[in-house]
Every structure is written in C-alpha cells, then in structure tokens.
Amino acid sequence: MRTRHGSSLEDLRRFNRGTILDALATSGALSRADLARVTGVSRATVSSLVHDMLTDGLVVEERGKGTPHKGGSGRPPILLRLATPPGVVVGVDLGHRHIRVAVAERTSVIRAERTIAFDVDHDAAGALDAAARLTEQALAEAGQDLGGVAGVGMGVPGPVDWRSGRITSAVLPSWRGLSPGAELERRLGHPVSVDNDAYAGALGELSYGAARGFDDVIYVKAAGGVGAGLVLGGRLHRGTSGIAGEVGHVQVHADGPVCRCGSRGCLETQVSAPKLIQLLQPAHEEELTVARMLELGRQGDAGANRVLDDAGRTIGRVLADLCNSLNPAAVVVGGDIGPSPALVSGIRDSVDRYAQPDAAAALRVTAGELGDRAEVMGALALALNVSAAA
Amino acid sequence: MRTRHGSSLEDLRRFNRGTILDALATSGALSRADLARVTGVSRATVSSLVHDMLTDGLVVEERGKGTPHKGGSGRPPILLRLATPPGVVVGVDLGHRHIRVAVAERTSVIRAERTIAFDVDHDAAGALDAAARLTEQALAEAGQDLGGVAGVGMGVPGPVDWRSGRITSAVLPSWRGLSPGAELERRLGHPVSVDNDAYAGALGELSYGAARGFDDVIYVKAAGGVGAGLVLGGRLHRGTSGIAGEVGHVQVHADGPVCRCGSRGCLETQVSAPKLIQLLQPAHEEELTVARMLELGRQGDAGANRVLDDAGRTIGRVLADLCNSLNPAAVVVGGDIGPSPALVSGIRDSVDRYAQPDAAAALRVTAGELGDRAEVMGALALALNVSAAA
DNA sequence: ATAATTAGTACACAATCAGTATTAATTGAT
DNA sequence: ATCAATTAATACTGATTGTGTACTAATTAT
Numbered sequence: 048m049r050t051r052h053g054s055s056l057e058d059l060r061r062f063n064r065g066t067i068l069d070a071l072a073t074s075g076a077l078s079r080a081d082l083a084r085v086t087g088v089s090r091a092t093v094s095s096l097v098h099d100m101l102t103d104g105l106v107v108e109e110r111g112k113g114t115p116h117k118g119g120s121g122r123p124p125i126l127l128r129l130a131t132p133p134g135v136v137v138g139v140d141l142g143h144r145h146i147r148v149a150v151a152e153r154t155s156v157i158r159a160e161r162t163i164a165f166d167v168d169h170d171a172a173g174a175l176d177a178a179a180r181l182t183e184q185a186l187a188e189a190g191q192d193l194g195g196v197a198g199v200g201m202g203v204p205g206p207v208d209w210r211s212g213r214i215t216s217a218v219l220p221s222w223r224g225l226s227p228g229a230e231l232e233r234r235l236g237h238p239v240s241v242d243n244d245a246y247a248g249a250l251g252e253l254s255y256g257a258a259r260g261f262d263d264v265i266y267v268k269a270a271g272g273v274g275a276g277l278v279l280g281g282r283l284h285r286g287t288s289g290i291a292g293e294v295g296h297v298q299v300h301a302d303g304p305v306c307r308c309g310s311r312g313c314l315e316t317q318v319s320a321p322k323l324i325q326l327l328q329p330a331h332e333e334e335l336t337v338a339r340m341l342e343l344g345r346q347g348d349a350g351a352n353r354v355l356d357d358a359g360r361t362i363g364r365v366l367a368d369l370c371n372s373l374n375p376a377a378v379v380v381g382g383d384i385g386p387s388p389a390l391v392s393g394i395r396d397s398v399d400r401y402a403q404p405d406a407a408a409a410l411r412v413t414a415g416e417l418g419d420r421a422e423v424m425g426a427l428a429l430a431l432n433v434s435a436a437a
Numbered sequence: 438m439r440t441r442h443g444s445s446l447e448d449l450r451r452f453n454r455g456t457i458l459d460a461l462a463t464s465g466a467l468s469r470a471d472l473a474r475v476t477g478v479s480r481a482t483v484s485s486l487v488h489d490m491l492t493d494g495l496v497v498e499e500r501g502k503g504t505p506h507k508g509g510s511g512r513p514p515i516l517l518r519l520a521t522p523p524g525v526v527v528g529v530d531l532g533h534r535h536i537r538v539a540v541a542e543r544t545s546v547i548r549a550e551r552t553i554a555f556d557v558d559h560d561a562a563g564a565l566d567a568a569a570r571l572t573e574q575a576l577a578e579a580g581q582d583l584g585g586v587a588g589v590g591m592g593v594p595g596p597v598d599w600r601s602g603r604i605t606s607a608v609l610p611s612w613r614g615l616s617p618g619a620e621l622e623r624r625l626g627h628p629v630s631v632d633n634d635a636y637a638g639a640l641g642e643l644s645y646g647a648a649r650g651f652d653d654v655i656y657v658k659a660a661g662g663v664g665a666g667l668v669l670g671g672r673l674h675r676g677t678s679g680i681a682g683e684v685g686h687v688q689v690h691a692d693g694p695v696c697r698c699g700s701r702g703c704l705e706t707q708v709s710a711p712k713l714i715q716l717l718q719p720a721h722e723e724e725l726t727v728a729r730m731l732e733l734g735r736q737g738d739a740g741a742n743r744v745l746d747d748a749g750r751t752i753g754r755v756l757a758d759l760c761n762s763l764n765p766a767a768v769v770v771g772g773d774i775g776p777s778p779a780l781v782s783g784i785r786d787s788v789d790r791y792a793q794p795d796a797a798a799a800l801r802v803t804a805g806e807l808g809d810r811a812e813v814m815g816a817l818a819l820a821l822n823v824s825a826a827a
Numbered sequence: 828a829t830a831a832t833t834a835g836t837a838c839a840c841a842a843t844c845a846g847t848a849t850t851a852a853t854t855g856a857t
Numbered sequence: 858a859t860c861a862a863t864t865a866a867t868a869c870t871g872a873t874t875g876t877g878t879a880c881t882a883a884t885t886a887t
Contacts, residue, residue, distance in 0.1 A: 054456060054478050056844055056873050059449045063875085066444060080834055088444050092875050094836060120885035121833025206795070215795055263677055277762065279669050286764025287653055288799040296793055297758050308793070365758075368687050372667065372759055374676025403686055403698070405596070405605055409678040446842050446875055453844090470865055479845050484867060510854040511864025 063088055064096050068105070071129050076109060078124030097127060106130055129154065134197035135189060138426030139178050139231065141167050141203045142244060143271035146174060148181040149423045150189045153197060153431060155255065158189035160423075167204060171221040172230075179234035199239040200429030202247030202422045203227045204272070206290040212241055215290065240429040244268065244422050245292055246283055248381045248415070249276025251425030253283070256379070256416035263375040266415070267294070268422075269362060269390065270382035273315050279373065297365050314365055318358040320384055327354050337383050344389050352389040359393020366394060367401035374406050381415035381422075388414075453478055454486050458495070461519045466499060468514030487517060496520055519544070524587035525579060528816030529568050529621065531557050531593045532634060533661035536564060538571040539813045540579045543587060543821060545645065548579035550813075557594060561611040562620075569624035589629040590819030592637030592812045593617045594662070596680040602631055605680065630819040634658065634812050635682055636673055638771045638805070639666025641815030643673075646769070646806035653765040656805070657684070658812075659752060659780065660772035663705050669763065687755050704755055708748040710774055717744050727773050734779050742779040749783020756784060757791035764796050771805040771812075778804075 066086045071077060074085070079097055083090040100106045109126040132153040140147040147162040161181040167174040178201075186192055205222050208215045212228045228241035242250070249266035252258040258266060264278040273295035277284040284291050295315035296308050303312025316322065324335045330350045333339070343351035366378060378398070380391050395412040402410070415421050456476045461467060464475070469487055473480040490496045499516040522543040530537040537552040551571040557564040568591075576582055595612050598605045602618045618631035632640070639656035642648040648656060654668040663685035667674040674681050685705035686698050693702025706712065714725045720740045723729070733741035756768060768788070770781050785802040792800070805811050 054449070054453050054476065054844085056446075056449070056875095059444070059446070059843090060874065063444050078834070086444070089876050090835075091837090091877075095875085098836095120831065122835075122883040124834060263674075275762065279674055280672065282670065284653075284669060284763070286796075286799075287766040288764055288795055290793065290795050291762060291764040293761050293764075293793060293796070297761060298791065368755075368758060369762055371683050371687060372665070372681060372762075373674070374678055374681040374683075376677040401688065403680065403683060405678055405680050406676075406683070409676075444875085446844095449874095450843065468865070469867095480866075481846080481868090482844055485844085488867095510862065512852040512866075514865060 060096070063092065064100065067093065067096055067100070068129070071106065071127060076126040076128045078126055080124060082127070104130055105132075132197070134195045135186070135191050136197055136427055136430040137182055137186070137199045137235075138423045138430055139182065139199065139201040139239075140244065140247065140422040140426055141174055141178065141201065141227075142422070143168050143204050146178050146181060147419075147423045148178060148185050149420075149427060150182075150185040150191065151427050155424070155427055155431065157427075158191075159185040161185045161188075168219050169221055171219075171225055171227070175227065175230045175234060178231060182235060193236060196235070196237050198430035198432065199231070199235060199237050200247075200426035200431075201227065201231060201239050201241045202244040202426050202429075203241060204244050206293065207241050207243050209242065209285055209289045215288065240432070242283075242285075242425075242429060243274070245274030245276040246285065247276075247423075247425035247429065248421040249278055249292075249379075249425065250283060250428045251417050251421040251423070252379050252381065252415050253278050253425075254428040255424050256421060257413050258377060258379050261376045263373060264377045264379060265366065265369060265373065265375050266379045266381060266421075267362065267366065267385075267394075268382040269318065269358070269380060269384050270320055272319060273362065273382075275369075277373070279375075294365055294369065299361060299365065314361065318361050320382075323354050323358055323384065327351055341384065341387050344387050355384065355387045355389035356393040356396075358384070359387075359390040359395075360397040362390075363394035363397025364401055367398045367407075370398060370402045370406050370410055374409065376409065377411040377413065379413060379415050381417070383419060386414050386418060450486070453482065454490065457483065457486055457490070458519070461496065461517060466516040466518045468516055470514060472517070494520055495522075522587065524585045525576070525581050526587055526817055526820040527572055527576070527589045527625075528813045528820055529572065529589065529591040529629075530634065530637065530812035530816055531564055531568065531591065531617075532812070533558050533594050536568050536571060537809075537813045538568060538575050539810075539817060540572075540575040540581065541817050545814070545817055545821060547817075548581075549575040551575045551578075558609050559611055561609075561615055561617070565617065565620045565624060568621060572625060583626060586625070586627050588820035588822065589621065589625060589627050590637075590816035590821075591617065591621060591629050591631050592634040592816050592819075593631060594634050596633050596683065597631050598679045600679070605678065630822070632673075632815070632819060633664070635664030635666040636675070637666075637813075637815030637819065638811040639668055639682075639769075639815065640673060640818045641807050641811040641813070642769050642771065642805050643668050643815075644818040645814050646811060647803050648767060648769050651766045653763060654767045654769060655756065655759060655763065655765050656769045656771060656811075657752065657756065657775075657784075658772040659708065659748070659770060659774050660710055662709060663752065663772075665759075667763070669765075684755055684759065689751060689755065704751065708751050710772075713744050713748055713774065717741055731774065731777050734777050745774065745777045745779035746783040746786075748774070749777075749780040749785075750787040751783075752780075753784035753787025754791055757788045757797075760788060760792045760796050760800055764799065766799065767801040767803065769803055769805050771807070773809060776804050776808060 070085050079093050083093045106127050107130045135150050138149045146165045149157050150159045151157045205214050212226045214222045214225050228239040231239045245268045248268050258264040262281045266276040268274045275292040275294045277292050296313045298312050299314050300312035304316050306313035306316045320337050391414050399407050460475050469483050473483045496517050497520045525540050528539045536555045539547050540549045541547045595604050602616045604612045604615050618629040621629045635658045638658050648654040652671045656666040658664045665682040665684045667682050686703045688702045689704050690702035694706050696703035696706045710727050789797050
C-alpha cells in the first residue's frame with residue numbers, strides 16, 4: 048500500500064489520487080468499481096477522483112472494448128487506463144565500455160534506442176559528450192526534440208553521493224570528483240537524476256523485470272566489474288554515503304592480485320568479464336568476446352561453462368554471506384554475463400552450500416529479465432521518478 | 438515526519454493525532470502553539486486534537502509551572518505532557534545462559550528488574566516457566582499484578598518467524614518448532630510480542646541507546662553466540678523469513694572446528710565468550726568468567742586484551758564486508774563482551790583495514806549505551822509497540 | 828418483455844482542517 | 858494602578874473531502 052503524506056485534507060486527496068494512479072500503473076486497465084475494490088476507497092470517491100483525473104487528462108476511458116466481465120451479466124465496466132502523458136523521458140546507461148540511450152514514452156514504452164562502444168572509464172568528458180549526442184539522435188528518431196523531454200535519468204559506472212551528485216570514490220581517475228548529472232544537464236539543458244549503474248539495474252529489474260513485487264532483493268551486476276543494488280523493504284538501499292552494494296571489493300583471495308581499488312584479491316579481480324575471457328582464451332584460436340563466450344556456453348562448450356560456473360560459485364560465495372545477513376527473497380543476476388545459465392547455477396550452488404539452509408530455502412536465484420537493458424530501464428525509472436527511489 | 442496511514446478522514450485524524458503524540462514523546466513537554474509549529478498542523482486542529490486527548494487521558498496539562506517564555510511577554514503557554522498511561526509493560530530477555538525480566542511504566546521507566554542464570558538453550562520449557570515466575574515477582578515488587586499489564590515483549594535466543602511466531606532454525610533442539618510467544622502467553626494470560634535477542638538488542642539501542650537517530654545501523658551482539666540486528670532505513674530489517682542478521686555463521690576459517698549449526702569454521706566458533714575464556718584460561722589459576730576477563734582487560738592485562746582485540750578483529754573482518762554492502766552510519770557493539778574497549782577497537786581496526794575507505798570513513802563504531810540491558814529494553818520497546826518495528 | 832446483475836453517479840451528510848475573530852493571561856511602560 | 862503589547866488558546870465559520878444511499882445505466886438470462 049502507499050505511504051507518506053502530509054496532514055491536510057488536500058494531502059489526503061492527493062494521497063488517494065496517488066493510490067489510484069499506482070493501481071492503474073501496476074494493473075494496466077481497471078474499472079472504477081475495480082479501483083474501489085482494490086484500493087479500499089469508496090466508489091463515490093473513486094468516481095470523483097477519476098472525474099478530476101479525466102479532466103486533467105491523466106487517465107483515459109476505454110469504452111465498449113472487450114469489456115471482460117466476470118459474472119456474465121450486469122452493466123459492462125468502463126475501463127480506465129493511464130493516459131500517455133505528453134513528452135518523453137530519456138534514460139542514459141553509461142557502462143564501463145558502452146553507452147546506451149533510450150527515449151521512451153512516459154508509460155516507459157521505448158521509442159528509440161542507441162548503443163555504442165566507448166571507453167567510458169578513461170574519458171568521462173568524452174562519454175558525456177557522446178551521451179548527449181546519442182540522446183539528440185534518439186530524440187530525432189522518436190520524432191521529438193529536447194523541448195519534449197520530461198525527464199532524464201542516468202546510470203554511471205561508479206558510486207554517486209546522491210546528495211551532492213558527485214562521484215565519491217576514487218576508482219576511476221577520469222571520473223573522480225565529477226558531477227555527471229550537472230555535466231549532462233549542462234549539455235542537454237535539462238535536469239538529470241543520477242545513480243550508479245548497479246542501482247540503475249536494480250531499479251530496472253525492480254520496476255519492470257524479475258524483481259517486481261519483491262520486498263528484499265539483491266541485484267548483482269556481473270560485467271566489467273561486479274556491483275550490487277540492494278532492494279530492502281521495497282526500496283533501493285543507498286546507505287549513509289550512497290555507496291551501499293559495493294560487493295566487488297570483498298576480498299576472496301588473501302594473496303590474490305592487486306585490484307584497481309588498491310586492495311588485494313577482490314572479487315572483481317577474480318570474476319570480471321575480461322578475466323574470464325583471459326582464462327578461456329588459451330583454449331581457442333579466435334579472439335574471444337563476452338558474447339562469444341556466452342554463445343560457446345549455450346552450445347555446451349565445457350571450458351566456457353566451467354569458467355562461468357566457477358565465476359558463479361565465487362560470486363555465490365560472497366552472496367551467501369550477504370544472504371545470511373539480509374535474508375532476501377531473490378537474487379537477480381544482471382550484467383553482460385548475467386544471462387549465462389552456468390553462471391546463475393554456479394551462484395545457486397554456492398549459495399545453497401554456504402548460506403544457512405533457511406536463508407537459502409527462502410531464496411530464488413534468477414537471471415534478470417531485462418538483460419542488457421536493465422540499467423537503461425532503471426535510468427528511465429529514475430527519470431519517471433517511479434516510487435522505488437529512496 | 439510520520440508516515441503510513443489509510444485513505445479516510447478518520448485515518449487522517451488518527452494520523453494527525455499520532456503526529457502530535459510523536460512530537461510529545463520526543464520533546465517531552467510542548468504547548469499547543471509549539472505543537473502547531475513543530476507538526477505543521479494548524480493551531481485550531483491541534484487544539485481540537487489535544488482536547489480529545491485530554492478527554493481520553495492520553496496527555497496532561499502542566500499549568501502554571503515554570504512556563505518558560507521566549508519573548509518575555511505574552512500569555513504563558515500551557516505545557517502538555519504525555520500522561521503516563523495506567524498499567525505497566527513487561528520486557529523479557531532470554532539469553533543463552535540468563536533470564537532477565539523488567540517491569541516498566543509505559544514511559545519506559547523501569548520499576549523492577551530480575552535477573553537469574555539459567556541454561557536457557559537446553560531447557561526451553563523451564564526457561565519460560567522461570568520467566569513467568571520472575572515476571573510475577575517483578576510485578577509484585579512494582580506493586581502491580583497481571584491485571585495491570587498493558588503489554589509484554591520478549592527476546593529469545595534464536596530466529597523467530599515473525600508471522601507464525603515459531604522458532605524456525607534448528608540450532609537449539611529444545612527450542613525447535615516452539616512458539617515462545619504463545620507459550621509465555623499461556624503462562625501469563627497476556628499476548629506477547631517476540632523477536633530474537635539480537636533484534637531486541639538493536640531495538641533497545643535504537644529506541645533508547647547509542648543508535649538513536651541513525652537510519653542505518655548494525656547492532657552486533659557478541660556473547661555466547663554472535664548475532665546482529667540490522668536497522669536499515671530507520672527500521673529493523675527482518676528479511677523474508679525473519680532470519681536476517683545471522684552473522685554468527687559466516688565462515689571465517691575454511692578448516693575450522695565444526696559449529697553447532699553443522700557448518701565449519703563459523704565466526705561463532707572463533708569468538709564466542711566461552712571460546713575466549715578457554716583461550717585465556719591457561720594463563721590464569723583462578724576460574725575465569727566473562728566479567729573477570731573484562732575486568733582483567735580494564736586493568737591492562739595484556740593477555741585478556743589481546744584475546745579481546747583479536748576477537749574484535751575477527752568480528753570486524755566479517756562486519757567490514759557487511760559495511761561494504763550496507764554502508765551504515767554506525768556499528769553498535771553489544772552482548773556481554775561488548776563493553777570491552779579492546780573488542781571495540783579491534784572491530785574498528787579491522788573495519789578500517791578491510792572495508793572501503795569511503796564506507797569506513799562514514800562509519801562510527803561504538804559500544805552500546807545500554808550494556809546488558811539492551812535486550813530487555815528492546816523487549817520493552819516491543820511491548821510498547823514503539824514505531825521502529827517492521 | 829422482465830428480472831437480475833453489475834457499473835457508475837447525484838446528493839445529502841458528517842468529519843475534518845484552516846482562517847479569522849475573540850477571549851485569556853501575562854509583561855512592561857506610563 | 859492602568860493600559861498597551863504580546864503570546865496562547867478557543868469559538869466560529871467556511872471549504873474540502875470521503876461515505877452511504879438512492880438512483881440511473883447498460884447488459885445478460887429467462
């Protein structure tokens with residue numbers, strides 16, 4: 048149920064209106080009677096609120112259509128649906144090595160999309176320039192211009208202090224101290240909501256993907272690095288300084304190689320996508336890529352599946368401890384190696400082995416539903432200011 | 438600000454009433470005008486609500502007293518204070534080896550307290566019998582009987598499924614499958630709210646101790662076992678099946694001794710209070726106890742401090758990973774060895790070493806303020822149904 | 828056609844909050 | 858001592874809102 052509002056009558060009405068909009072957002076199309084049943088608000092009030100919302104153009108009636116009815120007889124309901132608000136939202140996903148931009152209707156239906164490879168890590172300014180250029184291209188393809196933009200969200204490959212909007216951590220020199228939101232805003236002339244890429248992915252899967260409806264979820268992004276977005280109590284957990292979920296730098300080998308973070312034997316040094324390719328390369332003549340590795344896995348290549356399974360077990364070892372502590376309902380695996388069944392089953396095996404039986408029993412481990420779109424969908428959710436934000 | 442309520446006018450009024458009660462609970466004594474300023478509710482509404490509350494006996498006026506005034510002139514305010522509601526609340530803390538019962542006014546001022554040593558782990562039924570007996574004794578001391586009890590809360594040494602109220606995990610045979618709340622209710626004739634002891638401790642420190650005012654806190658209970666209560670986003674995080682915070686069974690030595698949970702090398706096998714005493718005993722002729730060990734540490738005994746410091750480092754190693762994931766504002770150390778400065782500084786050192794610098798910098802590591810009363814105070818908070826519950 | 832059933836609305840009503848006097852109680856200046 | 862100034866509390870009025878009841882609308886089954 049919805050929460051959080053003020054103390055006046057006006058607030059109360061706004062609250063009820065929000066409850067109805069939420070119900071419509073999750074259920075698609077409902078009649079006024081359905082809304083009254085679902086929300087607990089009386090039919091008369093629903094009628095009144097819906098009337099206002101129709102006047103404001105927030106919802107539209109869907110008359111005469113199918114009008115499916117349960118009992119058989121009775122007056123057919125007039126279904127209500129959220130109106131697609133004018134304008135579009137823009138989602139920007141800055142990965143370590145790619146930039147993806149999506150332009151979507153405010154119902155989050157994607158209208159245009161652009162992806163390019165880019166060395167984001169080492170050229171922050173260039174990446175932001177490219178993102179702005181891609182945004183303009185995608186807007187043009189969608190038949191829009193910057194004036195029609197209602198919101199912009201962005202995921203960036205590093206921890207963001209979500210009060211100041213600055214990149215706090217020192218992992219990527221070209222990003223250090225930067226305010227990526229302000230930077231993109233300068234280029235687009237529109238405010239930008241920013242979160243790190245793992246949070247964006249979590250938000251994407253939470254709003255539109257495999258994590259929908261769960262209160263406590265760990266979203267793991269396994270790609271060039273390893274990060275996590277934690278959904279706790281139905282909300283994204285960012286922590287005191289906005290760096291919660293940084294599981295990539297948990298030490299898994301005391302005497303492992305030195306990580307870019309300065310520590311030794313971090314999870315990230317063991318299971319990053321480049322590392323896996325490096326492990327697998329000697330067995331192949333062709334130049335391997337992540338996509339090729341996953342394809343080999345699908346085709347049953349033992350080496351590829353072994354590498355992915357081992358990586359899953361290593362990640363699962365870390366997640367097991369976290370699941371012991373957090374007892375979540377689901378682990379959703381994303382990132383570009385996330386779709387690998389071998390990786391997911393490796394995580395599952397490791398969690399089953401190392402987490403407490405009760406925690407493991409309550410846990411569902413799945414690949415994300417959105418694939419490499421999770422982050423950009425999350426960026427769209429940020430732009431739409433969907434409720435799940437903290 | 439307060440949150441969470443329904444959609445009707447009645448709900449709105451209840452909400453505003455709650456807002457006022459909250460303000461009074463935190464600020465002690467306020468005039469109606471103060472309340473209007475603090476809560477944002479209009480003076481007229483505050484007057485009306487306060488009138489109702491006076492009629493119901495929820496608040497009392499404090500006329501003529503000091504009546505401190507800011508400006509100097511003007512009609513002196515009538516201060517309002519929460520009335521101490523009739524009746525008392527009972528908190529029961531079942532540790533592994535002790536039982537503690539407190540009877541408190543509903544303002545959480547403790548009226549009577551009883552503590553005994555008891556082998557709770559191996560005799561659940563006996564422990565509950567003893568708890569009921571102690572409750573009656575403490576009630577008598579406070580000049581009350583069971584009829585005057587307004588609420589009972591209890592912390593138990595094992596994970597509780599907080600929907601069914603049953604002990605879920607299999608760690609303690611005599612407790613397996615038991616419904617301790619229902620059992621104590623049968624003995625006292627009064628409903629009992631139950632949580633595990635680490636949650637109770639967290640709730641105690643959150644409501645009355647070192648964790649007050651923080652949104653994200655890890656409370657660690659270091660005693661016969663090691664457990665944690667996680668406060669995330671200002672609320673106790675119980676997880677999907679109510680077993681969140683079970684950090685005692687994180688593996689810290691792959692080839693360590695077998696734990697009572699069946700796994701090997703669990704944190705609990707390395708740093709439980711009995712284990713520390715066992716480590717320290719050879720250097721002493723007298724039979725050591727936990728209290729004596731802490732006293733030795735205070736007196737500067739190198740061995741005792743070394744053992745405690747090492748234990749802190751081991752715990753800190755586990756907490757570092759958790760702090761990387763959760764980025765909390767504070768770690769509060771409780772349990773019977775929690776007051777040891779060596780333990781706390783060991784945790785601090787380990788966290789500084791193994792957690793990311795940003796997460797460590799945001800973190801405050803302290804001993805709990807409530808000492809061995811944390812759990813029973815948390816049980817009182819449960820009984821008072823203080824807001825922090827999930 | 829008619830009854831039954833379900834959806835949606837109109838209207839009277841009560842609950843609630845806010846704004847504006849009005850009254851109350853005190854200080855300080857004359 | 859008296860009176861203005863100041864702050865607190867309340868009474869009253871008015872507007873907004875949600876609910877319940879009665880009513881109309883639209884369809885199916887008989």
